[in-house]
Amino acid sequence: MPEAQIDRFLFKLKIGYPEVEEENEILRRNMTLQDFKSFNIRGITNPQEILGLQSKVRNIYLSPEVEKYIVRIIDATRTPSKYNIPMGKYIDYGASPRGSIGLFIASKAEALMKGSSFVTPHHVKTIAHDILRHRILLNYEGQAENIDTDKIVDEVLAKVPVP
Numbered sequence: 540m541p542e543a544q545i546d547r548f549l550f551k552l553k554i555g556y557p558e559v560e561e562e563n564e565i566l567r568r569n570m571t572l573q574d575f576k577s578f579n580i581r582g583i584t585n586p587q588e589i590l591g592l593q594s595k596v597r598n599i600y601l602s603p604e605v606e607k608y609i610v611r612i613i614d615a616t617r618t619p620s621k622y623n624i625p626m627g628k629y630i631d632y633g634a635s636p637r638g639s640i641g642l643f644i645a646s647k648a649e650a651l652m653k654g655s656s657f658v659t660p661h662h663v664k665t666i667a668h669d670i671l672r673h674r675i676l677l678n679y680e681g682q683a684e685n686i687d688t689d690k691i692v693d694e695v696l697a698k699v700p701v702p
Contacts, residue, residue, distance in 0.1 A: 617634070
């Protein structure tokens, strides 16, 4: 996919290959070989509940200090030398404004899921890798060295001051 389309995904989760036993189970439960009804799939939510949760996320408080922290994290992916981030030499393009929007929304959702009515820097850090790993584009040197963008995010989170 083009980078502009990849940036539209909120999260990039890392999912490795299944273990051998798990893959055997996958073969046995292959949907193309069984009737869909045999899976006994039941809904766990409905559209009204999702809309309600979205409304609750909007009402989670995010302080101006934490908002500035989010913006500094994104800025550090764009101007890593300003934050003394050595791995920044591998960044071709840092996170776009969608990255800051993603951190903003996802940290509110994380706070809600953890039972908090407000966002803390810890909530931001918890979801930062999933939000940023596909928004930091490596230069040729970074690609040649197989640099993991999660390591860059680690360094960004370690170097950007927490309010």
